[in-house]
Amino acid sequence: MERSAAGLQAHEFVLSNLSPSVGQRRFALCVVLVLLVVFVILAGPLSGLPLRRVDAFVPAYGTAIFVIDSITAALLFSQFSVLRSHALLALASGYFLTALIAIPWTLTFPGVLAPEGGLGGGLQSTVWLYVLSHVGFALFAIVYILLKDADPMEWLSPRSIRSRVLTTVGSVTAVVCCATVFVTTGHALLPRIMLDTAQVSSLWYYVVGPMAALFVGALVLLWLRHRSVLDLWLMLVLFAYIIEISLTAFPIPYRFSVGWYAGRVYGVLSGSFVLLILIKEVTMLYGELLRAVLAQRREREARLLTGDAVAATVAHEIKQPLSAMIVNASATLRWLDCATPNIDEAKAGLQLIVKDGHRAGAVIENIRTLFKRDARTRTSLDVNNLIREALALVRDDLQTHRVAVQTDYDQSLPPIEGNQVQLQQLLVNLITNAIDSMATEDGDRVISLRSKVYDSGSLMVSVEDVGRGVDPSAVDLIFTPQFTTKVHGMGMGLSICRSIIEAHRGRLWVTANLPRGAIFHFTLPTHREH
Incomplete structure (x- = not known):
């Protein structure tokens, strides 16, 4: 058995609240x-084992980070436009920050565009951009955690939302540009935390240590306040970042x-977790939305077809007995208006009126058989899917x-065999x-x-349900046409429901x-019984 409880509200169907x-x-x-097992295997002496330098690795890594984090930021910005959450705006800003910094980090990396880096600053610029990217993301993640309940x-308004997103994008872009200019042209003013590709200064651990502690603090804080699917996977992102820092910064950050x-691979993974779950969630919600729209369209078409059928039946069938009743009533009046009323002929006319009245009543009763003589094709159906679609409609x-x-x-x-629209309408009722x-x-x-x-x-x-219930004296009456306990009810809903079920032999x-x-x-009988 599968059991789930959910207050079906719109905000509960998105990743940040689900x-x-x-x-x-x-x-x-x-x-x-x-991740832990791989880290344990790679940590220690194996971590410092030099490998052959692959020139294409750094551009490929920088491109992957830029693409992954940019798409993640775009998806989070789109969720912010719907939910208008301060927290989502902060997290989207963090991903956009890391995506933009990946560009100058790649260009300043020694050996990519020039032996000392393409934008100037060389080794120091690359390291400081790495630090700024990670510290910035950790701070935005902490802001997200603190604003979750805001x-x-x-x-x-929708226009203000777009302006807020554009302002945020512009602000983050300006910060990254200023930081890039500063660490490249003013790198001499920055403390030297790396002496060369294999030696670090005494400041190294004073920079990288607090950076790692920042991620640990963010992870602990999120663990204490996590509630949603997004929180769950963001914890994995922070955990992957901690492992990446441990692999690339401790004990000695030998390049290549x-x-x-391995640290670079963990960096790609840390960016991919939220992206993959966002794509999965968006795809799932799109499918749910499509099914709901199609179900509503089928319901509307069914209502129109049923209304047309009822109108045509009433107009065609009841017109004849009513016309006959009018003719016979007129004839009866003439027999009675004679100087010597012809009582026998008048009785005969009244008998014909009674007969036509019963005929009209039968026509009205036969409207119910529209549900039993449905000419549309019945198909094999999954009852659980019918329930889900009905819930989407209401x-x-x-x-x-x-x-x-x-x-x-x-x-x-x-499976059962039946008419999807009718059974769906039954559940909706x-x-x-x-x-x-x-x-x-x-x-x-x-x-x-x-x-x-x-x-x-x-x-x-x-x-x-846990409502007012059904009065015991009305249990046998609630399925009767025109019987209702509602102030403005017509008394047809449950009668139609019973007609649908009986038409399906249930x-x-x-x-x-x-x-x-x-x-x-x-x-409902199963398909095997048919």
Whole structure:
């Protein structure tokens, strides 16, 4: 069985607010263990083992960091434009900072454009850009953590949001440009923390040590305050950064050694974690949105087709008995208006009127058979998917009334054969009724939907609420047409639901949900029975 509880609100469907599942936590733990195992293997004497210099490695690494962090920043900026969260803006700025600094870091690296670096400053510029990039990201990550609980900027208009993003991008770009100019043209003013590619000054550990401590502090702080999937993977990013610093900065930062190459790989991984999960989340949400839009379109088309069918049936079928009733009534009046009323003919006319009245009543009753004589093709359906699609259709109502949803799906359910639109409408009606029953109730509002095997040839779905429930005296009446307990209800919803279920050879009934509420159950035959 799969069980999940979620208050279906719009902000809970994005990465920065979606709670991580048990599977995601376990996968993240496995990634941590792998990173640790590799670090233990590479740490120590093996870390300083020199390897052959690969000239293309540094440009490839710098390009990878720029592309990965730029895309991650763009995705985070887009989430900020929706959620208007200060924290997301700060984190996006951190990724944009590291993406931009990757450009001068690559250009100043000795041997890429010139033996001493293409922008001037040589070895010292490269090291200080490395420090600024890491310290900047750690500080932005801490700002993200501290602002996670801040109220979103709801007062900002879409135009103001775009202006805020552009201002942030411009500010970060200006900071990176100023820092690049300073460390390249004014490198002589900076303390020398590296003497050559194999020797460090006494200031080295006073610079790199606090930098590593900054990441450790950010990781601990995020661990204490993490709640979302984004928090979970950002912890992995910070952890990978700590390992990268350990491999490249301790004990001696030999360039083009095993530890140096491994540190660069960890640097790429640290940038990729959030990007991959963002892409996965965006793809998943796009799929959910597409399914919801298609479901709404199918529902709208079904309503239009049903309305056209009902209108055509009423216009065509009931017109004849009504016309006959008018003709017979007129004839009866003429027989009665005669000087000597012809009672026998008048009775015969009234009998014809009664007959045509029964015929009109039968036509109206036969409108219900539209659900039973559906000419559209029935297909094999997954009941669990039908429930998910129905929840997507009523998402706004759930959010408006602050209703949480609990689902309990039996993943081994066999398929059924039926009309997707009708069964979807059935679920929408039952869920909407459950929402209405709790709209005026105090306390928690929870709807529970469950699916399970009912017997060898059918399955059962239950819709449970904690609302005002159904009066015992009305249990047998609520499925009757025009019977309603709502002030503005028409009394057709549950009648239509029962018609749909009966057309699919199933059964619909209601039971009490103690201590309060009601549970609507319905069964459907499995596809094997057809």
